[in-house]
Amino acid sequence: MCRIFSLAGLALLVALPIHAQTTASGSIHGTARDQDGAVLPGVSVSAKSDSVPGRFAATTDGAGQYHLDDLPPGDYTIAAELSGFARFERTAIRVQTGLNVTVDIPMKLGSVEETVEVRQDTPLLETGTGAQSINVSGELLRGIPLTEKREWFGALALAPGVVISDFLTSKLIYVHGADPSGTVIQMDGADVTSANHDGVSYLNLNADTVRDLQIQTSGVDASAPLGIGGVINIATASGTNRLSGAATAFFQPRSWNGSNTPGGTSSTVDQKQFDGSTGGPLLKDHVWGFGSYRYIDITSGLSRTPAQLTTFRALDPGYQPLDAGNKANIWFGKLTAQASAAHQISGFYQRDVNPSDVVSPTLANSFKQASGGVASSVRLSSVWSDRLTTRLNASYNSKHRETFDPNIPGPLMRVDNTVTLSGGRLVGSSILGSIGAPAVSLPVQPNWMATLSADATLYAHQGGGTHELQGGLYVQPRVQGSDTHYINGGFTLEEDVLRIPGDVNSGFIPFHRQILDGTSLTTYKQKTNDYAAYVQDAWRPMPRLTINGGVRVDHIDTRDLLFNVTSQRSTEVGPRLGANYALTADARNVARAHWVLVHDQPGIITTVGSPSLGIRDLYDLNLDGTFETTFVTPPTAGIIANRSNDPDLHQPSVREWGVGYSRQLSGGMAANVDVVHRAFVDRPDLIETNGLYNGDVFAGYKNPAFNEIYVATNNRWNTPVYSSADVSITKRTARVEAVASYVRQWRHMDGTWQPNDPASFIQPDAFANDKGIGSSTGTAAATSDANSLSGTQMTQPVTGSGQWQDHTVRTGLTYVGPWALILSGSYTFQSGTWGGPIVSQLSKSDPAFGPPTVTLSNGRVVSNPLATLVRFAYANRGDGQLHTPALNALNLRAGRRFELGRAKADASLDVFNVTNNGADQGFNVGSNQTYNPQYGTTTFRQLPRSAQVVLRITF
Secondary structure, X not given: OHHHHHHHHHHHHOOOOOOOOOOOOEEEEEEEEOOOOOEOOOOEEEEEOOOOOOXXXXXXXXXXXXXXXXXXXXXXXXXXXXXXXXXXXXXXXXXXXXXXXXXXXXXXXXXXXXXXXXXXXXXXXXXXXXXXXXXXXXXXXHHOOOOOOOOHHHHHHHOOOEEEEEEOOEXXXXXXXXXXXXXXXXXXXXXXXXXXXOOHHHOOOOHHHEEEEEEEEEOOXXXXXXXXXXXXXXXXXXXXXXXXXXXXXXXXXXXXXXXXXXXXXXXXXXXXXXXXXXXXXXXXXXXXXXXXXXXXXXXXXXXXXXXXXXHHHHHOOOOOOOOEEEEEEEEEEEEEEEEEOOEEEEEEEEEOOEEEEEXXXXXXXXXXXXXXXXXXXXXXXXXXXXXXXXXXXXXXXXXXXXXXXXXXXXXXXXXXXXXXXXXXXXXXXXXXXXXXXOOXXXXXXXXXXXXXXXXXXXXXXXXXXXXXXXXXXXXXXXXXXXXXXXXXXXXXXXXXXXXXXXXXXXXXXXXXXXXXXXXXXXXXXXXXXXXXXXXXXXXXXXXXXXXXXXXXXXXEEEEEOOOOEXXXXXXXXXEEEEEEEEOOOOOOEEEEEEEEEEEOOOOOOOXXXXXXXXXXXXXXXXXXXXXXXXXXXXXXXXXXXXXXXXXXXXXXXXXXXXXXXXXXXXXXXXXXEEEEEEEEEOOEEEEEOOEEEEOOEEEEEOOOOOOOOEEEEEOOOEEEEEEEEEEEEEEEOOOEEEEEEEEEEEEEEXXXXXXXOHHHHHOHHHOOOOOOOOOOOOXXXXXXXXXXXXXXXXXXXXXXXXXXXXXXXXXXXXEXXXXXXXXXXXXXXXXXXXXXXXEEEOOOOXXXXXXXXXXXXXXXXXXXXXXXXEEEOOXXXXXXXXXXXXXXXXXXXXXXXXXXXXXXXXXXXXXXXXXXXXXXXXXXXXXXXXXOOOOOOEEEEOOOOEEEEEXXXXX
8 A cells, every 4th residue: 555655646747637526626728829820838828707716727738738727617719919929809709517629729810919819629539548438517407397396417318328217206316327326416516426335316416506517428537536426516606706696486286297107106206396596706806605405395295006006905905005105304505715826725615414205016105215414625826827727625425324113003004915835934926015114224324425526637747748647545434334223122023924816805914924033233333445546648759649648546445343353454556548539639539448357346344244133034824823934043143143245255346448539510519429338347246155956956055053154245147237328419509509419239148157056956047137137236244146036136126237238318408589589398208117037936946956945953943945846938148138118207387577677587388298198117016026916017117297497596
C-alpha cells in the first residue's frame, strides 16, 4: 500500500485535470491562432454564464492552448483578449456534465476595443475519451412526462443500454447487463450511492435540483469510483447573482386512472406533490445559495388479477386490497463561495427519508419501510496556474432502509395449492398467497459511507503533442449490516395446503411450521475500507487524436464486525485504455474505442460466518393434524459456523471493450453508433464444502454438527457475457430537445456448473443458456446458486433476469411552439423479460442419487439435496424459456406558457400510457414449473392510462 500511495503522490506533484468523471462538470479547451494559423501564447480566455456562479479564466500556453476545466453545466460566452488583436467573443456554448468539447479561437488583428462575435453550433461530441455516455438536461427531465411520480431517475428512461423494470412500487435500473447494485450515483462529484448498493430509489430529489445529468454506460475512466453498472453524474443547480426560483404542483386523483386489468385491480397513482426551489446571491459575486423542497403525498394502487382477488377473498374473508401510502419531505441546500479568483468552495446537504407501505399481489397485508437518509458534501476547487489545478472533496451519506413492525399477530401463513414429498420434507407447489403477518423478519440497515478524495491535473507538452496528466487519492470507509427482529416470538412461518387442490373454497390445513429459538439477531455487520490511487493520461500526439491510458489501484479491506476478523483483503488493479479520433478537422465526425477492466463496488457481503438462530422445522407428512417429523438445524454463532472465506477472495469485475462513431449534424443534432461487449468475471459465490458424496450419491455431511458449510469465493466456473449494438440520436435547440435510441442485446452463460451444484450431478449437460441467465453480480451473502434445480433460481418477480431484453427503444421530445404551446412526449418499448429455465417434476426421487433422507453419525436426520424431484424440461436451461409481453408506453404532454412580467407560468396536462397497454413485467414465483398452476403466469402490470395536471411558475 505504501508503494501505491507513493506513486499516486508523485503523480499529484506532476499532474492536472484531465476531464475527470469524479465531478459533475464539463470542460472547454482549444487553441488560439492568428490569421495566418500561427499559435498565440498569452491570450486571456474567460468563460461566463448567467446560470452559473463565478467567472472562469485561463491563459493560452506556449503552444497557444487553453483549458477551462471544472465548468458547471450551462450556456457560456467565451471571450479572448490579446494586445494587438480584436477581442474575440463566442456565445451560447453549451457545457454538459462530463462532456469535453473543443472550441478553437481565431484572433484577428485590431484593437482590444473591437469585438469579433462568432455564432456557431455548440460542439456536441466528446473529443477527449473513448467512453460511451449520454446527457439529459434538467430542462428535458422536467419537460417530458417520464414517470408519474416525477423521480429524477426517470431520466434514465432515455438512455441507450438501460433497462427499467417496475418492481412493486419502485423501479429497478439495469445498465448494459449489470444488476441495479452495480450502478454508481454521484452528485456534484460526491458518491451518494447507498453503502449497501441498493439502487437509485435511495436518492430522492426535487427535479429542479438537477441542472444536468450524465449516464456513462461504458468505458468509465480511472478516476471514477468502482462499479460495473455505469456511473451517473448529477450536476445540481446553484444560485447566481440573479434571484430565481420555481414552484410546481402535480395533481393526479385516483379517478383519473384507467384500468388495464379487467376483473381485477390496476396499478394506480393518487398524487398530490409539490416542488419548490429558489437560488440567488448571499453576497454578490462571492457567495451564492440554492435550496429545494419536495412534498410527497402519494397513494399507489397495485395490479391484481381476478384470480388473485378470488383466492384472497376465499382464504381471508376480511381481505381488502391494500394500497401503498407514501408521505415524505425531501430537502436540499447548497452553498457556493468564490474564496478568491483561484479558489471556489461548494457544499450541499440533502435529506430524503422516505417511508412507504410495502404491498404485493401475493400478500394479504402490508408493512412499512423507510428508505433514504442524509447526504452531505464539501469541495474545494483550486487553479494554481495555467498548468495545474487541484480538487479536494469530502462527503458522507447514511442511505439505508428500515422496516417497521406491522403489529399483526401470528406467523406469515403461506398457502399452497398442492404439496410433494422431496428429501423427506413436504414442499409446497404453487403459492396462492400469504395471509397473516406480511413478513417473517424486520431488518434495519445501520449503513453509512464516507469518502475523501484528492485530485490534481497537469498539462504538459512533449514534442508536437500534449499530455493531460491526472492523479488522485481516494479513501472510502463504509459500514453495512442488518439488525433483524423476528416476528411472533420466533414462530415465524406456517405453510398450508388446500384441502382440495384447485378449490380455494375448500379451506386449508398446515403441513409445515418453522420455529426459531430467538427473536432478534444481527445477521451481519461489516466495515469495508477502499484505499485507492489512480493515474491517467490523455495524450494528444496530433490535434485530432487523443489516446487515454490509465490505471486505478484499489486496496479493499473488509472487517467482519461480528467476529472481529478480516474477511477480505485484496488489491485490485484496473487498467483503462481508450482512443478518440476526429475523422474531420471540424471534429464533427468522431470515432472512438476503449478497453477497460472495472471492478465492482466494494463492500460485497463477505462475512466469515453466517450467524443464525436455531431452527425447528415441523412437518405433518400425512396431513392428519399431527406434526410427527422434525428437522433440527443447530444455531450458528461462531467463525466456524457454516461459512468461511477464500483467502484469495477479491472484487468481481467486468472486462469490457467497445467501439463507436459519432457525427454532429446541423440544427443541434448528433448521432451515435456503439458496440459494447462485457464479460462479468469472478462474481462472488458460495461453494458448499461439507457435503459428502460417493460418486453421484449423497452420503451425508463430513461435519455432522452442521448441514451445508460454504466457502465464499470467486466464481471461476461460469461467466455471464453481454453484447449490444446501440444507436442514438440527440437534438437540442432553443425550441426542441430530443433523445431517441435503439439497442439490440445478446447474452449467454459461458462455463460450467459450480462444484457440488445438484445439477452438476443430475443433469450435467443442461448448463447452456442464452435467454434469461440470472444475476450478473452473484452473491456471497445467500445460497441462491446452491440448488439450481429448485425451479425458482432465475424465475423471481422481475429481479431474476429483468435486464435481459432483446430489443429496447427509447424516445423523448419536448417542443415549445407558436403561441407558447408546450408539446412533449416519451415512448418506451422493451421486448419482454425472459422467465428462466423451464422445469418439470418426477413422480418420485431417483434412487441413483441416494435415499430421500440420510442419518448422520450423531443421529441427526437430514434431507438429501440430490433427492429433488425437479428436472430441466429441455435439453438445456435456455430452451423453451417464456418471456413477458413486450412493454409499450406512450406518454404525452400538452400545455401553454404564459408570460407574467419576469415570471413564466406553465399549465400542462400529462397523459401516461396513452394506449392503455397492460403488459406484465415479471413472472410469478413458480411460473417456470410445468407442474405448477402458476406456470406461465406473469405479474407487475404496467400502470394504466392516467392523467395528471402540472402547474409551474418560474421567475
